[in-house]
Amino acid sequence: MTRDDSRLRRAEKSWAIAVHFIRRELRNRYLGSISGGLWALLQPLMQLVIYGFVWTYVFKMRLPGGDASPAAIVPFLALGVWPWNAFSEAVMRSATAIQDNAGLIGKVAFPRGVLVLAAASASFLLHGIGFIVVVVVVELLGIPLQLAHLPLALLAFALLFALALGFGYLFAAIQVFVRDLSQVLGQVLPLMMFTAPVLYSREFLPERFRQWLDWNPFTFYPEYLRAELLGMGSVGVAAQLGALGLALAILAIGYAVFRRLDPRFEDFL
Amino acid sequence: MNEVNDPNARREDDSLLAVARNLGKSYPKVFRPRDRLRALAKLLVGNGHIDSVPVLRGVDIDVTRGESLGLIGENGAGKSTLLKLLTGVLTPSTGSVEVRGRVGALLELGAGFHLEYTGRDNIAMSAALYGLAADELREKLPQIIDFADIGRYIDEPVKHYSSGMVVRLGFAIVAALKPDLLITDEVLAVGDESFQKKCVRWMEGYLASGGTLILVSHSMYHIQKLCRHALWLRQGEIAAAGDVFDVTQAYLAYHERKSAAGPERGIIAAQGVEFHLLGLAVNGTEQETSLFLDQGDSLCLTARVRSRDGREPTVAFGIARADGTAVYGVSSEMDGVAPQRIDAHTWVAEIVFSDLSLLPGTYTVKAHPLDTEGVRLFDTIERGIVVRGSTREFGLVRLQHRWGPAVKSDAARDAGDSDS
Numbered sequence: 001m002t003r004d005d006s007r008l009r010r011a012e013k014s015w016a017i018a019v020h021f022i023r024r025e026l027r028n029r030y031l032g033s034i035s036g037g038l039w040a041l042l043q044p045l046m047q048l049v050i051y052g053f054v055w056t057y058v059f060k061m062r063l064p065g066g067d068a069s070p071a072a073i074v075p076f077l078a079l080g081v082w083p084w085n086a087f088s089e090a091v092m093r094s095a096t097a098i099q100d101n102a103g104l105i106g107k108v109a110f111p112r113g114v115l116v117l118a119a120a121s122a123s124f125l126l127h128g129i130g131f132i133v134v135v136v137v138v139e140l141l142g143i144p145l146q147l148a149h150l151p152l153a154l155l156a157f158a159l160l161f162a163l164a165l166g167f168g169y170l171f172a173a174i175q176v177f178v179r180d181l182s183q184v185l186g187q188v189l190p191l192m193m194f195t196a197p198v199l200y201s202r203e204f205l206p207e208r209f210r211q212w213l214d215w216n217p218f219t220f221y222p223e224y225l226r227a228e229l230l231g232m233g234s235v236g237v238a239a240q241l242g243a244l245g246l247a248l249a250i251l252a253i254g255y256a257v258f259r260r261l262d263p264r265f266e267d268f269l
Numbered sequence: 270m271n272e273v274n275d276p277n278a279r280r281e282d283d284s285l286l287a288v289a290r291n292l293g294k295s296y297p298k299v300f301r302p303r304d305r306l307r308a309l310a311k312l313l314v315g316n317g318h319i320d321s322v323p324v325l326r327g328v329d330i331d332v333t334r335g336e337s338l339g340l341i342g343e344n345g346a347g348k349s350t351l352l353k354l355l356t357g358v359l360t361p362s363t364g365s366v367e368v369r370g371r372v373g374a375l376l377e378l379g380a381g382f383h384l385e386y387t388g389r390d391n392i393a394m395s396a397a398l399y400g401l402a403a404d405e406l407r408e409k410l411p412q413i414i415d416f417a418d419i420g421r422y423i424d425e426p427v428k429h430y431s432s433g434m435v436v437r438l439g440f441a442i443v444a445a446l447k448p449d450l451l452i453t454d455e456v457l458a459v460g461d462e463s464f465q466k467k468c469v470r471w472m473e474g475y476l477a478s479g480g481t482l483i484l485v486s487h488s489m490y491h492i493q494k495l496c497r498h499a500l501w502l503r504q505g506e507i508a509a510a511g512d513v514f515d516v517t518q519a520y521l522a523y524h525e526r527k528s529a530a531g532p533e534r535g536i537i538a539a540q541g542v543e544f545h546l547l548g549l550a551v552n553g554t555e556q557e558t559s560l561f562l563d564q565g566d567s568l569c570l571t572a573r574v575r576s577r578d579g580r581e582p583t584v585a586f587g588i589a590r591a592d593g594t595a596v597y598g599v600s601s602e603m604d605g606v607a608p609q610r611i612d613a614h615t616w617v618a619e620i621v622f623s624d625l626s627l628l629p630g631t632y633t634v635k636a637h638p639l640d641t642e643g644v645r646l647f648d649t650i651e652r653g654i655v656v657r658g659s660t661r662e663f664g665l666v667r668l669q670h671r672w673g674p675a676v677k678s679d680a681a682r683d684a685g686d687s688d689s
Contacts, residue, residue, distance in 0.1 A: 013400045016397050016400070016402075017397050017398060019397075020393070020394060020397040020398075024383075024386075024390075024394070028385075103381055104381035104383075104398075105358070106353075106358060106376070106381075107358065107374075107376045107381035108356075108358065108374070108376075108381045108395075108398050108399075109356050109357035109358045109374075110398050174309065177305045177306065177308060177309035178302070178305060178306055178309060179302070179305075180302075257313065260312065260313065261309075261312055261313070263360035264297075264308075264312060264360070266353070266358060266359050266360070267296055267297050267359075268297065268299065268305060268308070
């Protein structure tokens with residue numbers, strides 16, 4: 001609330017507020033339920049077991065190279081599903097972050113951007129932890145992972161976070177004006193998942209469709225993670241630079257739109 | 270002793286905590302979803318000009334350190350909007366606003382509490398929003414809980430609170446912040462008697478220790494008790510600003526006249542009744558706004574009457590208290606005087622009450638034309654007057670009096686009090 005303090009002090013305060021909102025988000029989702037924090041660990045494992053079962057025995061998936069054992073399919077799926085969960089949840093939750101906190105925005109002056117930052121961060125924190133749990137379990141089960149490349153994988157997660165945050169700022173600002181946006185997102189995001197190689201691999205597609213995947217901004221992430229951690233396929237430098245450029249561009253555009261609309265939020269909430 | 274009545278009491282040399290210049294706010298007109306979409310497009314690519322309704326116009330405020338300013342006005346006059354602009358929750362549409370120092374604000378109820386969380390959690394949240402560090406909060410938490418005094422409810426979700434408890438908690442947090450500038454919107458209206466007293470006592474202490482206050486209230490009692498200056502907003506503009514007694518009395522007088530408003534003058538004139546009033550001047554002015562007088566001033570009422578048939582009118586003048594209780598009334602016919610004829614159809618009557626003995630308060634003065642015989646009453650004009658003063662006598666007028674064996678009390682001698 002102090003309006004005349006230095007930039008550094010302001011940033012520090014914004015961060016403190018953001019941390020507070022992140023904690024609140026996490027508690028909202030887990031501590032309210034009876035099993036509490038345990039659920040945060042159990043849920044990704046259960047999800048993995050069920051996905052592995054369905055894809056191995058019901059859909060009878062065969063990985064590129066012909067491997068059809070659960071031991072190969074489970075890590076393959078994990079590297080698509082976890083980044084996707086983090087991304088889609090972050091986008092969905094940050095899109096309504098401003099609208100959901102209308103009461104607070106109308107009563108206390110604080111940098112509103114932290115609401116979006118907190119929503120996106122909480123999603124990535126939770127699914128990031130889930131991802132690490134999965135990596136550890138997969139490793140414990142004796143399935144070979146190239147753990148030396150884990151830092152690269154986490155870097156890709158950071159980039160994915162920037163992409164999600166960019167979309168988050170953009171949609172959160174627009175949502176204030178156009179209330180249907182979050183509903184549309186609920187419809188569009190699943191389409192985005194199925195048009196990216198989350199639950200399948202590019203090689204499963206007929207030759208002529210394969211290039212189309214590149215139009216989906218999410219395609220890069222599962223492919224890169226599988227290449228780095230499982231040694232499955234490879235992602236070229238051009239694709240890596242493209243993903244970097246796109247994520248930063250979306251973040252810049254999203255933040256610019258947010259900044260531009262921010263002063264008018266209270267008028268339209 | 271009359272220091273509060275001096276509009277120049279504001280100290281110019283003090284540092285300014287809040288400054289607003291030509292401050293204005295308009296809300297966009299959005300009725301259909303299409304309007305929202307159009308507004309979005311304009312904000313993103315256009316000049317940002319949106320069809321909007323002004324709710325606040327041309328407000329200039331200077332709040333110096335140690336100032337206590339009361340904001341009064343009807344519902345929808347723009348008080349809350351002004352507070353939101355001062356706290357930075359709203360962005361001004363025109364003009365500028367600048368606030369320095371730590372601001373504690375209690376806007377509407379609840380200070381932005383989250384209903385699902387306990388009081389304790391909400392304290393932590395508010396503390397973070399106000400920029401309180403974790404150790405500062407730890408230190409102040411017992412003090413906050415103690416001030417709010419809501420017992421076991423502190424660990425229950427805020428949705429189970431009564432509106433009074435929400436305000437208690439909100440006020441307790443703001444009080445613990447020790448802000449340089451405290452901005453509160455109608456806090457006192459919700460709490461119970463004992464909490465109101467606690468708040469008022471706290472605010473008095475806060476002001477005494479150099480705090481600065483901007484208070485919105487519909488209770489003139491609280492405004493007068495806590496504020497030195499007041500600002501009256503009417504339809505988004507400053508109607509009056511200055512000493513708290515002058516402004517609140519003008520505001521109250523405005524309300525009385527509003528609720529007692531008779532038919533329009535033009536309508537009466539058009540009806541062509543035998544006698545009607547052309548105007549009433551109070552101490553030479555025909556303005557609708559209340560006239561301020563001090564005890565002992567003289568009051569001069571001048572009525573101009575038009576007579577349809579050129580017959581001489583009787584003119585009656587009266588003074589009533591704000592609630593309608595008659596104080597005094599007299600007519601030219603009773604005193605055996607005649608109004609002065611100006612032309613064939615116009616008469617003027619003037620009455621002077623010198624050394625006005627009315628006690629401080631709000632009064633209505635009235636003028637009526639009657640027929641020549643002083644029997645039928647045709648028309649009425651009322652004006653508000655406000656008698657200022659800070660005497661503690663009660664009633665309507667000061668009656669001539671003297672005390673028995675006259676000895677000055679010890680207290681009066683010590684204080685050198687010159688009040689009778």
